Amino acid sequence: MSSANLLDAYDYIIVGGGTAGLVVASRLSKDLHATVLVIEAGKDHRDDPLVSTPGLLALLCGNDSYDWKFISTPQSGLNNRALSLARGKGLGGSSAINFMHTVYPTAASIDAWLKLGNPGWSYQDLAPYYQKFGTRHAPTDEIRTITRIKRVDDSLSGYGPIQMSYGQGFGVTNSAWMDAHTSLGLKETNDPISGSITGAFQNAASIHPTTKTRSYAASAYYDSQIRQRSNLTVLTEAIVTVKAQREVILAAGTIQSPQILEVSGVGGSKLLDALGIDVILDIPGVGENSQDHAQVCQSYEVKDGIPSIDMFRDQELVGAAIAQYRINGDGPLGTNASKSKKILLDEFVADSSERNVILKELLVEAGAPALSYVTFPGQINTDIKDLTNFSNYTAPAKPENYFTILNALGHPFSRGTCHITSQNIDIPPTIDPGYFKHPVDLEILSRSVMFAEKLMATEPLSSAILAQPNGKRLPETIPSTLEKAKHIVEERVISNMHLCGTCPMMPREDGGVVNNRLLVYGTRNLRIVDASVFPLIPVGNIMTTVYAVAEKAADLIKEDQK
Secondary structure (H helix, E strand, O other): OOHHHOOOEEEEEEEOOOHHHHHHHHHHOOOOOOOEEEEEOOOOOOOOHHHHOHHHHHHOOOOOOOEOOEEOOOEHHHOOEOOEEOOEOOOOHHHHOOOOEOOOOOHHHHHHHHHOOOOOOOHHHHHHHHHHHEEEOOOOHHHHHHHOOOOOOHHHOOOOOEEEEOOOOOOHHHHHHHHHHHHOOOOOOOOHHHOOOOEEEOOOEOEOOOOOOEOOHHHHOOOOOHHHOOOEEEEEOOOOOOEEEEEEEEOOHHHHHHHHHHHOOEEOHHHHHHOOOOOOEEOOOOOOOEEOOOEEEEEEEEOOOOOOHHHHHOHHHHHHHHHHHHHHOOOHHHOOOOOEEEEOOOOOOOOOOHHHHHHHHHHHOOOOOOEEEEEEOOOOOOOOOOOOOOHHHHOOOOOOOEEEEEEEEOOOOOOEEEEOOOOOOOOOOEEEOOOOOOHHHHHHHHHHHHHHHHHHOOOOHHHHHEOOOOOOEEOOOOOOOHHHHHHHHHHHEEOOOOOEOOOOEOOHHHOOOEOOOOEEOOOOOEEEOOHHHOOOOOOOOOHHHHHHHHHHHHHHHHHHOO
């Protein structure tokens, strides 16, 4: 829609048409008497095959058309490496470029939000919204056999617009991965949606089971029927001046929501004064409390005949895969090819702060995972010099075919920041994720690297997949000691693209920016609805929790307008 056709004022103005913003817009515009405007800086990619085709996901991050391409500051805990921090640019936000993992948090990781002073935000309070945002389709008998899926509770599968399904992945890598965990006694204990996640499991993906296309915020919450609503306006690639009659909902994401607040005069007065910005509200917590699931990648050469996306160096194979996908949506382009597991951790660190006491409880809680592992059927190369472009990670730099384990922290203790350096909104903020500022994170992740090595030596994973007897590996160093494992972590950690927490929902005196109604402190009609409000990062991929929070936020907004 052209900005020339805009109304002078709207009941609700949503700044950011990303994962959360489109959820809120869809729900609020169901009231045909309420006018809703969504302003999105990026493009509409709904008809773009790069976005809709699951197997092309590696071509999105690092591409200017789809990714804001933010870069971290050099990280002292990572030998001064700066990292790519990919963020979705366009309708649907990061749900348009992510790896489509629909991994759900543990009940304990959401109950921690309640303990931090947020009434109405227990797992029990949020659980209905995990059902509301999406529909999980049961796997076929064939897929159950290939991927060893055993626990699917249909009562938890939901009824919302995001469509989730199971693919067969890359065959033997899936079955061998699951069987190796069984050999180690790490069996799937519950349906992963249940709030209790331990052992190995095959996660569903946000892929439509029939069309085999990405199901994301723009395709699901702004579909052809919703686009017909005369009271909903979605404006892309534009800067406008317009008034809100009821509320402004800031949904620009973990990096840009605090940026917009600070350039508008909402933030720490010391920073704003230094930049010559008039202080409207002194809220020092803006841009603080940043958290991410730091992850380290270990790649192993696979034997001949084992499927790997590295094979797509061969253009004939690429052509065959495209042809197969066009016929029936099957093959490697119709899947995200990943599987997950969560494991327990028995070690923890003593710390007296309230937030770290709660984190300590999460680490040692019975049945609560402290680490997550995701597999990727190809190489991830972090030995290259330029790590500021995500597309470099998955480029097949080595001639062999590989299988990768990605080890990620579940509950990081380290905290980072995200702050502006200029009054100019076009200048990206300075983003310091603060990896390993707390020493326990390095200790935990280093031990996870050692465990991954043990796992890869376990049958049937070892003999079924790995090139024998001297297959290549990335990195070449074997984590045979804790010191060697720490070296690998410091040299190979990358972002999991799960940054959150920069406008946290907590009491103001504890560094909070929004209250439990998601209203910015000191305001009556400014809310934030995105991952920046997470007070603590939940274990696992955060997309499902962003959707759930946005669904709950829409209900809060409607309640407060009564």
